[in-house]
Amino acid sequence: MTTNTNFLLAVEDLTVSFDGFKAIDGLNFYMDYKELRVVIGPNGAGKTTLLDLICGKTKASAGSIKFKGQELTALPEHRIVWAGVGRKFQTPSIYESLTVRENLEVSYPEGRGVWGALAFKRDRRVLEKIDEVAESTFVKDMLDKEAGLLSHGQKQWLEIGMLLMQDPELLMLDEPVAGMSVKEREQTAELLNTITEGRSVIVIEHDMNFVKRIARKVTVLHQGQILAEGDMDSVQSDKRVIDVYLGH
Amino acid sequence: MMNKLPDFIGGRSGLLGLLVFAALLLLVFPAAMNVDQLSLAGRFLAFGFVAAGLVLCWGYGGILSLGQGVFFGLGGYAMAMYMKLEASDGLPDFMRWNRITELPWFWEPFHSLTFTVFAILLLPAALAYLIGIAMFKRRVSGVYFAIITQAIAVITTILIIGQQGFTGGANGITDLRTLKGWDIHTDSAQVTLYYATAVLLIGVILVGKWLLSTKYGRILVAMRDREDRVRFSGYDVANFKVFIFCVAGVFSGIGGAMFTLQEGFMSASFVGIVPSIEFVIFAAVGGRLSLLGAVYGALIVGFAKVMFAEAYPQLWLFLIGSVFIVVVLFMPYGLAGLQENLTRRLRAYLRRTEEHPSSTPSPPRGTTSVGASNRPSQGEPDADGSLSTQEVRS
Amino acid sequence: MGDFTTEELLAIFAMQGFAGLSLFSVLLLMALGLAIIYGQMRVINMAHGEFMVIGAYTTYFISTLVVSQAPWFLDYYVFIAVPAAFLMAFIVGWIVEAVLIRHLYHRPLDTLLATWGLALIMQQAFRSIFGAREVSVRLPSWLQGSYQPTLMIDIPINGIAIMVLTLFVTAGVAWMMYRSRWGLRVRCTVSNREMSGAVGINTRSVDRLTFAVGCGIAGIAGAAFTTISSTGPTSGALYIVDTFLVVVFGGAGSLLGTMASAFSIAQGQSILEFFISGSMAKVLTLLVVIGILMLRPEGLFASKVRR
Numbered sequence: 001m002t003t004n005t006n007f008l009l010a011v012e013d014l015t016v017s018f019d020g021f022k023a024i025d026g027l028n029f030y031m032d033y034k035e036l037r038v039v040i041g042p043n044g045a046g047k048t049t050l051l052d053l054i055c056g057k058t059k060a061s062a063g064s065i066k067f068k069g070q071e072l073t074a075l076p077e078h079r080i081v082w083a084g085v086g087r088k089f090q091t092p093s094i095y096e097s098l099t100v101r102e103n104l105e106v107s108y109p110e111g112r113g114v115w116g117a118l119a120f121k122r123d124r125r126v127l128e129k130i131d132e133v134a135e136s137t138f139v140k141d142m143l144d145k146e147a148g149l150l151s152h153g154q155k156q157w158l159e160i161g162m163l164l165m166q167d168p169e170l171l172m173l174d175e176p177v178a179g180m181s182v183k184e185r186e187q188t189a190e191l192l193n194t195i196t197e198g199r200s201v202i203v204i205e206h207d208m209n210f211v212k213r214i215a216r217k218v219t220v221l222h223q224g225q226i227l228a229e230g231d232m233d234s235v236q237s238d239k240r241v242i243d244v245y246l247g248h
Numbered sequence: 249m250m251n252k253l254p255d256f257i258g259g260r261s262g263l264l265g266l267l268v269f270a271a272l273l274l275l276v277f278p279a280a281m282n283v284d285q286l287s288l289a290g291r292f293l294a295f296g297f298v299a300a301g302l303v304l305c306w307g308y309g310g311i312l313s314l315g316q317g318v319f320f321g322l323g324g325y326a327m328a329m330y331m332k333l334e335a336s337d338g339l340p341d342f343m344r345w346n347r348i349t350e351l352p353w354f355w356e357p358f359h360s361l362t363f364t365v366f367a368i369l370l371l372p373a374a375l376a377y378l379i380g381i382a383m384f385k386r387r388v389s390g391v392y393f394a395i396i397t398q399a400i401a402v403i404t405t406i407l408i409i410g411q412q413g414f415t416g417g418a419n420g421i422t423d424l425r426t427l428k429g430w431d432i433h434t435d436s437a438q439v440t441l442y443y444a445t446a447v448l449l450i451g452v453i454l455v456g457k458w459l460l461s462t463k464y465g466r467i468l469v470a471m472r473d474r475e476d477r478v479r480f481s482g483y484d485v486a487n488f489k490v491f492i493f494c495v496a497g498v499f500s501g502i503g504g505a506m507f508t509l510q511e512g513f514m515s516a517s518f519v520g521i522v523p524s525i526e527f528v529i530f531a532a533v534g535g536r537l538s539l540l541g542a543v544y545g546a547l548i549v550g551f552a553k554v555m556f557a558e559a560y561p562q563l564w565l566f567l568i569g570s571v572f573i574v575v576v577l578f579m580p581y582g583l584a585g586l587q588e589n590l591t592r593r594l595r596a597y598l599r600r601t602e603e604h605p606s607s608t609p610s611p612p613r614g615t616t617s618v619g620a621s622n623r624p625s626q627g628e629p630d631a632d633g634s635l636s637t638q639e640v641r642s
Numbered sequence: 643m644g645d646f647t648t649e650e651l652l653a654i655f656a657m658q659g660f661a662g663l664s665l666f667s668v669l670l671l672m673a674l675g676l677a678i679i680y681g682q683m684r685v686i687n688m689a690h691g692e693f694m695v696i697g698a699y700t701t702y703f704i705s706t707l708v709v710s711q712a713p714w715f716l717d718y719y720v721f722i723a724v725p726a727a728f729l730m731a732f733i734v735g736w737i738v739e740a741v742l743i744r745h746l747y748h749r750p751l752d753t754l755l756a757t758w759g760l761a762l763i764m765q766q767a768f769r770s771i772f773g774a775r776e777v778s779v780r781l782p783s784w785l786q787g788s789y790q791p792t793l794m795i796d797i798p799i800n801g802i803a804i805m806v807l808t809l810f811v812t813a814g815v816a817w818m819m820y821r822s823r824w825g826l827r828v829r830c831t832v833s834n835r836e837m838s839g840a841v842g843i844n845t846r847s848v849d850r851l852t853f854a855v856g857c858g859i860a861g862i863a864g865a866a867f868t869t870i871s872s873t874g875p876t877s878g879a880l881y882i883v884d885t886f887l888v889v890v891f892g893g894a895g896s897l898l899g900t901m902a903s904a905f906s907i908a909q910g911q912s913i914l915e916f917f918i919s920g921s922m923a924k925v926l927t928l929l930v931v932i933g934i935l936m937l938r939p940e941g942l943f944a945s946k947v948r949r
Contacts, residue, residue: 055480081482093477095470106470107481111463114491120463159477166482312751388939391686391750395886396932402883403925410921521883525758532755565766572759576752577745 007066008033008200009054009170014063016053023049025224027063031170036196038203038211041221042244047204048090050221051172055087056080067170078112086168090175092155096148100139100158103147104130107162129165136194137161138187153184157191164195171195172202177210189213220244256454256461266453269540273446283435290442290510292550293449297503299530299542300449301496304456306528307536308465309492310472311389315397316500316527318404319372321519323501325408325415326371328514329355330364331424340421346413355414361428368505369498376497380490387486389475398521405520420515424508432512445506449543452499456539459495468492500527529568532575535584544583653794654916662912664801664870667808668694670904671863672881673888674815675856677900680889682828682852684750685743688757690885691878692764693857696734697727697864698873699772705779705868717782724807724865731861735854743853744846761879768875776874785869800869811862816897818855828852887931893941903941907931 009031016024024046031037039047052058054065056077065072072080095103108129111120134140137157142150147158156176163171176192177185185207192214195201205211211218211232218235220228228238235241257263277289298316305311332340339351357363379400383393408415416422424432431437459465467488471478479485508514517523526549534545549568557564579586646654676690687693701723708719742760746753785800819825827848830838839845867873888907892899907927914923935941 057476057480076484077479078482078484081480087480089477089480093474095473095477097469097473098466102466103470105463106466106478109482112482113484114464114487117464117467117488118459118462122463162477162481312754314754382936386936386939388935391684391754392890392935392939394686394751394754395883395890396935399883399887399928399932403928406921406925410919410925521879528755562766562770565762565769569759569762569766572762573742573756576756576759577742580752 007031008035008068010064010066011050011054012064012066014050014053014060014065016049016058016061023224024053024060027225029219029226031200031202034196034198034200036192036201036203036214036216038205038215038218039221040205040208040211040218041227044223045221046224047221048174049224051087051174051202051204054080054170054172055085057087081166081168082112084169085172086163086166086170087172088156088159088163088174088176090178092152092159094147094150094155094158094162096146098147099144100134100147100150101130101143103158104133104161104165107165109166133161133164137164137191153180156180157188160191160195168199170200170202172204174204175206176203177205177207185210186213254458256458258457258461262457265540266450269453269543270450273450274443277446278439278442283438286442287438287510288550288554289547290438290445291507292547293442293445293543294503294507294510295527295530295550296449296543296546297452297506298496298500298527299534299546300453300456300539301499301503302527302531303536303539303542304459304468304499305492305496306531307538308460308468308472309489311489311493312394312528313397313493313496314394314521314524314528315399315401315404316496317519317521317524318397318401319376319497319500320504320507320523320527321404321408321514321516322371322375322497323368323504324508324514324518325421325504326358326364326367326501327505327508328421328424329358330361331427331508331512332421333359334427334429335423335425340416341423342416342419342421343413348413352414368501372497372501373494376494377490380493381486384486384489384493389489398524401519401521401524405516408516408519416515418516420513420517422513422515424512424514427509432509438510441506441510445510448502448506452502453539453543456495456499459492464488464491529572529575531582533571533582535582537581538584541582541584541587548583650794653792655913656795657797658913658916659909660797660801661915662909664804665912666905666908667804668863668867668870668881669885669888669908670808670901671811671866672860672885673892673900673904674812674897675859675863676885677889677892677897678815678819678828678859679853679856681832683743683747683849684753685746685853686750686754686757686886687743687853687856688754688882689738689761689764690757690857690860691880691882692761692768693731693735693860693878694864694867694881695764695768695873695875695878696731697861698868698877699768699777699864700727700730700861701865701868702772702777702779702873709780716780717784720782720785720865724862727861727865728858729861731864732854732858735857736850738857739850739853744849747849761882765875765879772875774875776872776877778872779868781869804866804869807862807866811859812897812901815859819897824848824851887928891931891935891941896941899941 007030009029011027011029014024014027014029015022027046027050029050039050041047049058053060054067054072056072056075060073063073067080067083067085070083072083072085075083095106098106105122105126108126110126111117130143131140134143137160139150139154139158139161142154147155150158156179160173160176173192177188180188189210192201192203203211203214215232218228218230218232219226220235220238220241222244227244228235228241230238257266273293278286281289298320301319302313302316305313333355339348340355343351358367379397383389383396388396409418411417426432432441460468467478467483471485471488475485478488504514504518507518530546530549531542532545533549534543535541549571553564553568556567575582581588672690672694675693676687679685679687679690701720704719704723704726708715738760742756743753746756781800785803788796788798789802790796817825819828827838827843830841830843831845831848835845838848864873864878867877871877884907888904889900891907892901892903910930911923911927914926917923918926
């Protein structure tokens with residue numbers, strides 16, 4: 001087994017089973033620095049589970065996940081975040097009773113301990129960063145609104161914004177355009193193209209048009225294993241992939 | 249205009265709420281009540297410490313503890329042990345009755361008032377820390393945590409009653425008369441103790457308000473809304489929970505100590521399930537998101553109980569039971585929430601009549617919700633303040 | 643323990659173990675109802691103990707009636723009392739669900755508080771109707787006396803009767819959960835409420851029935867309770883914490899887990915009781931349960947689910 005440290009993320013022989021059912025089965029998956037990767041696959045292929053494993057929400061039964069050479073499987077969730085992994089959930093996960101500004105502020109990567117949070121000052125640096133992120137994620141006008149009042153699409157953006165506050169090196173987005181209008185999707189595609197500069201991004205998505213807009217390299221998951229990998233065209237013409245999507 | 253108001257006061261309306269509260273406690277009550285009533289109010293204020301702690305950990309943090317009586321008891325017993333030692337030469341009377349000949353080792357340090365004060369603050373914190381670490385690190389939360397804290401209340405009560413020789417058993421620690429030679433049962437002492445309790449309580453509430461105004465306070469609310477999001481934003485959620493649980497424990501301990509001082513007595517009947525749940529009633533009635541509201545809740549329920557239980561002892565349980573149900577069903581944010589709602593409607597109404605005296609009413613502002621109280625104002629005229637609440641969002 | 647011979651120790655274990663079985667029966671019957679209700683609708687019913695007391699008072703009422711009106715029926719009244727206890731608690735449960743509980747779904751912490759209020763009201767109602775003093779039922783003659791397999795072991799008949807009753811009820815619950823239409827609907831609703839609604843299950847009526855059945859089983863627990871102890875307005879409150887721990891410890895939603903945890907808690911407490919004081923035995927049992935819960939927060943028999 002060669003463990004290649006030149007990758008940003010190296011997932012090797014990863015397996016997780018739930019009462020005997022293997023949601024991820026001996027998976028190998030590598031990401032380069034500053035790569036945008038789209039993961040597709042039919043329902044139940046293990047896409048979300050893969051993200052869960054990387055960010056520590058689910059513990060692996062076997063295998064390793066190395067991020068910049070550091071083993072993630074042994075780390076608690078918040079340490080994985082500290083290492084530089086950010087994760088957006090499938091359904092927008094924001095703090096409804098805080099304002100948009102406070103949502104972003106909570107995600108600012110300082111004052112992460114109890115005492116640090118007590119001593120934390122909302123100074124110019126923080127406010128500027130909040131403005132910058134809010135600008136790029138289209139929620140600038142809403143900063144003082146309560147986040148629960150945002151539209152579904154805005155909530156999705158806000159959550160992406162919260163992740164950008166942390167400046168993660170690896171950003172994992174689980175269906176970022178689900179429930180968005182066509183126009184919002186276009187905006188999101190643009191947003192993705194800008195945030196990929198300087199970091200790696202994994203996107204899980206079902207919307208093939210959206211995938212085509214952003215994808216450079218695509219990984220197809222099926223039954224917890226990689227079925228195909230490559231650029232969009234080659235994957236789309238792969239017979240096995242067509243079989244899986246159209247049924248047998 | 250006071251421009252230099254600290255953030256955590258919560259703007260002008262927050263200051264107003266605090267001033268009314270302080271005036272009520274320090275001016276109105278002493279003027280309007282006789283000594284007996286005032287000392288009764290002082291005891292309810294002591295319960296208010298616990299209720300305020302519950303606002304922090306239950307209302308804001310979403311951690312419902314049904315065992316706050318344990319922390320109240322720790323503070324109360326620590327105080328009682330000191331006073332008991334002062335009241336007896338050598339061995340406390342109940343120890344003699346239980347044929348204990350030597351003062352147990354853990355009683356020894358309570359000869360010192362300094363130690364006692366530290367114990368009042370640190371014992372509840374230490375126990376809360378232990379329970380918190382054990383539970384929150386293992387991600388025990390919600391209902392399970394409530395039930396386990398309740399079990400801890402049961403265990404503590406049984407231990408106190410069972411270990412009669414060390415604790416005074418079911419009778420409790422009685423006949424406490426003096427603090428450093430100062431007779432606490434005189435009228436003037438009772439009044440002084442009342443003021444001390446009120447001032448301490450105001451201090452505790454300020455601490456609470458400050459806590460909620462920091463980033464910690466916002467993380468607390470964030471945790472209640474979306475625990476996982478907080479965790480995956482790089483916070484060790486358990487530590488944040490442990491901390492607020494400790495703070496609530498310390499508040500309760502102070503309340504317990506002040507209660508013992510005024511009552512001259514401490515027993516297991518302030519520790520178990522029933523008192524613990526009563527503390528939750530106070531917070532629920534007053535408003536689980538309002539530190540001041542919780543204290544009002546303690547005062548209102550406390551005085552109602554005294555009045556009712558004297559006149560119609562049969563009806564009291566019916567009444568308090570119904571209050572519990574009604575509050576939970578119809579006003580989850582308690583009296584504070586009610587007051588908040590009314591104020592907001594009144595303001596909206598005034599604004600409407602000012603702007604367009606005869607036009608059709610605009611949609612009520614009540615549909616937008618006002619966030620957690622004590623949030624540093626961003627310059628917009630916020631309707632929140634001390635008695636602030638959040639709308640129920642299904 | 644040095645003062646006892648092996649034979650004596652064995653006899654003690656057998657007898658305490660059997661005493662534990664009576665406690666086990668009551669705890670299990672209580673916990674079954676509580677677990678069904680919690681599993682179905684995430685409602686924490688703090689008034690569950692009071693539903694047990696309803697069953698106990700129903701039994702008491704029938705026994706007094708029989709003693710005064712129809713003494714010849716004394717030997718058989720239990721066969722009426724147990725269904726009656728179930729029915730009374732069932733009916734009250736039905737009403738409580740309709741009036742109170744249905745407003746509180748998916749707010750588990752709030753159900754806990756509201757049902758505590760309900761418990762206070764019910765306790766005062768008992769006190770107003772039956773008085774504050776504890777009452778006892780007159781046992782049929784065939785339930786009195788004891789069974790002595792050896793000279794040293796002495797097992798009360800009523801304990802055996804409760805055991806049999808508990809076994810029947812547990813088997814009945816298991817049958818209902820896993821074999822009946824109702825059980826199928828319950829299991830559907832538990833695993834996916836929206837979907838169940840979509841395929842035509844009236845989840846509202848499933849909820850109401852489940853709550854009422856859970857309360858009814860507590861009523862049966864009350865009937866069983868009268869044979870081993872006297873009943874007062876607050877008898878139920880004494881059992882509620884233990885019952886909750888049984889449910890939590892067993893892993894909510896698992897029938898087998900509930901049985902195993904009721905058994906171990908009851909046995910642990912009962913056997914310890916002989917060697918240390920009853921209160922310390924309870925402290926020790928609760929502490930051990932809390933300790934184990936720390937190691938396995940999801941309970942003994944919780945299943946792993948992919949989320």
